[in-house]
Amino acid sequence: MSLRSSITNAAKKLAGRAKEATGRATGDERLEAEGKRDQVKADLRQAAEKVRDAFRKH
Numbered sequence: 001m002s003l004r005s006s007i008t009n010a011a012k013k014l015a016g017r018a019k020e021a022t023g024r025a026t027g028d029e030r031l032e033a034e035g036k037r038d039q040v041k042a043d044l045r046q047a048a049e050k051v052r053d054a055f056r057k058h
Contacts (some may be wrong), residue, residue: 013042038046 016038023032 009042009046009049013018013039016042
C-alpha cells in the first residue's frame, strides 16, 4: 500500500468519524449514517489495497 493512499484512507475515515459524531450530537440521523458509510468505504479501500499488495509480492 502506498503511503499516499494510506494517508488518504485514514483522512477519509477520520472525516467519517467526525461526521458521525456531529450527527449524533445534533440528532441528525442522516449525517450520522453518512459518517458511518464514509468509514466503511475507507475500510474497504484499505482492505483492497492490502489484497493488491499481497498479489504484487507473489
